[in-house]
Amino acid sequence: MFKALADPTRRLLLDRLREHNGQTLRELCDRLGMARQSATQHLDVLAGANLVTVVRRGRERLHYLNPVPVQEIGERWIAGFDQPRLHLLSAIKNQAEEYAMTDATTSVPDYVYVTYIRASPEQVWQALTDADLTARFWGHRNLSDWQPGSRWEHHRADDSGVVDGIGTVLAAEPPTRLSLTFEDRPEAELQREPSVVTFLVEPYQDIVRLTVTHEKLPNVDMFHGISQGWPAVLANLKSLLETGEVLPQAPWEMSSAHS
Template sequence: MPERAPDFVYTVFIAADQETVWNGLLDRELTKAYWGHYNESDWKQGSRWEHVRSDGSGTVDITGKVIEMDPPNRMVFSWTSPKNAHDPDQESRVTIELIALGPDTRLTVTHSDLIAGSDMEKGVTQGWPAVISNLKTLLETGKTLREDDWPKA
């Protein structure tokens, strides 16, 4: 088995209630707005999910299975590239936890079991902060961040 990187953990506080943040993680049009992808699934334990480009190409960049769903508190799903979908050694795991703080929400993403030094690890550690910051901005202001000057992965 390949060497694993330490867990990547990212926490952010969002000025939106827990249900709104949960919906932002799953709603097709919202994920398109802040992620440039649709996250497609029925979001039931054991179901497949796909991270599909929203450019009309239908390209699936990431895929996995829903491992755990506890709306609106916690979701866990596997994460891998479609070309590695049948290789468990290439699979990582994402845990998203939401905690209500009155009218606000604490969102924590933990991405574990990444292969140390892999392109996936690099993409994930750069990608999650941008994606979650964009979600936060969208939910708080109704607009997304301008991505023109962002570094390209």
């Protein structure tokens, strides 16, 4: 990772993805005036260092910035030396960026999360689409016939009848790709385009790589919410498929307890 970050061109590529996440190779080359072969070599190094995640969409390859390794560097090599002051500076910076992102001219970034699970693609697909399984790891029953164009609903698993999300199935290609719109305010008449969630399941020998992409987010609040929610939900899914049991405590409750 240090080697990947040492090159100024690769740092520039990361800066461009930070400004506009989810770019194709052509878009990155156009913005940097760089030959495709050179850009591909640099992006391969960044992907190998886990600093960039590549998501296939049809014939295109979309590149997303993965900030987690950089955060881990900070936690290991920096935070321990001057943690209180850095936390204060980070809080000031985050608040300033949040205010900046509320500007109407600033688009909300897409969210991408990648996890690796010891399971078959069929098992992951069943976990995502079976109402009883989603109730176990998500706390909600996902109800639909999972046909393109069909409605799906996100019912609380406590039998209260409360629906916390609705949407439409956009694409269903079992067991590798599921795409659907997601609206977290089903009771409201909203005059905006719904967000879109895509699950991509890629098998490799005895494991799969599950990539979740959440696009067209309406505001920064929803971006912050799903940034806490998706890792918790997918950690529970991974535990269920690999051990037969979900985590001992609901992981999404941890964020609330520490906020």
